Amino acid sequence: MELQKKHETWFSRVSNAVQTNGTLINKYWAQFFREYDFLVGVSLDGPKEIHDKRRIRNNGRGSYDAVMRGIQHLKNEEVPFNILTVIHEDNVHNAKELMDFYRKQEFTYLQFIPCMDFRSQEVNKAPQYHITPEEYGQFLCDVFDIWYNDGNPNISIRFFENMLAVYLHQTPELCQHREYCPTTLVLEQNGDAFPCDFYIHEDYKIGNVGTDSLEDILNHPILQNFSKLKPSIPEKCQTCPFLKLCNGGCPRNRDRKNPQETEYFCEAYKMIYQYVDKRMQMIANRIKKEQLLHYLNSGYPKPERNQRCLCGSGKKFKKCCQQLL
Ligand code: SF4
Numbered sequence: 001m002e003l004q005k006k007h008e009t010w011f012s013r014v015s016n017a018v019q020t021n022g023t024l025i026n027k028y029w030a031q032f033f034r035e036y037d038f039l040v041g042v043s044l045d046g047p048k049e050i051h052d053k054r055r056i057r058n059n060g061r062g063s064y065d066a067v068m069r070g071i072q073h074l075k076n077e078e079v080p081f082n083i084l085t086v087i088h089e090d091n092v093h094n095a096k097e098l099m100d101f102y103r104k105q106e107f108t109y110l111q112f113i114p115c116m117d118f119r120s121q122e123v124n125k126a127p128q129y130h131i132t133p134e135e136y137g138q139f140l141c142d143v144f145d146i147w148y149n150d151g152n153p154n155i156s157i158r159f160f161e162n163m164l165a166v167y168l169h170q171t172p173e174l175c176q177h178r179e180y181c182p183t184t185l186v187l188e189q190n191g192d193a194f195p196c197d198f199y200i201h202e203d204y205k206i207g208n209v210g211t212d213s214l215e216d217i218l219n220h221p222i223l224q225n226f227s228k229l230k231p232s233i234p235e236k237c238q239t240c241p242f243l244k245l246c247n248g249g250c251p252r253n254r255d256r257k258n259p260q261e262t263e264y265f266c267e268a269y270k271m272i273y274q275y276v277d278k279r280m281q282m283i284a285n286r287i288k289k290e291q292l293l294h295y296l297n298s299g300y301p302k303p304e305r306n307q308r309c310l311c312g313s314g315k316k317f318k319k320c321c322q323q324l325l
């Protein structure tokens, strides 16, 4: 009962604030996010002159100032947030400008999303893409040069951190890089549940949190079928040298009529994977060496030469991390 009262108080605070203040995130929302440990994604496409070209509010003005006010509220309440930047015609050639801006603003958790024009409800309709794979690939390469920072990255960029996880023999957390689409629930405001926000369609509805148990939703046959979408990769992917990093990308970007075609951004991925390989390997080796030294300095015995390496590569120690010592 007390919890319900608390929720009602929050609800009335945030809804009143929304009515009286046009800024989407105000101090009450920020306090609410802090209270319930939210990690917030903030859409920001770069500095004002870039952001305001496309992100227009009902009053016809750009939303940049409101977004920055919202970010200030998040900072004031120490709510963790990531900047989500959609990459489109107006910023795809401005990697340095974007990175300089984010650095100046001290935004250190960044995600880039290539612009796709589609409706999640129209799952059978191919998206329209606003940038070419070559443009996106070049953008990622330019950003990588800044992120790399002489082998000591100090900004979190989700795409590169997921790549690095693969070099460290870990499973990436970003769905596009994984072997299977992860089990995630996307909830609509009426409680309807779907497996991915690109698939908000009756054919993919796996229940409703108001009427179905979580167990039933997670065991729904549609969810089981959905999980087979990503591993059915085209033959070209099966022989691709970057398969471990990419796993065929996102099924929503594949052409349903040509299942043997690779996903739309394939060339972008090949560009970036090729371009960064040596430097990623260097960062991964440094981290592996640090971890091994920490392990040995903690008093654990050095593995035998023919023992399986501790880093998870599956190789013998002598063929792997021993060479880093
Ligand atoms: S880079 Fe292209 S060919 Fe290689 S796995 Fe990814 S989508 Fe397939």
Ligand code: SF4
Pocket (backbone or CB within 6 Å): 175, 176, 181, 182, 195, 196, 197, 198, 230, 249, 250, 251, 252
């Ligand atoms: S369909 Fe694409 S966006 Fe959706 S979970 Fe799978 S990889 Fe991620």
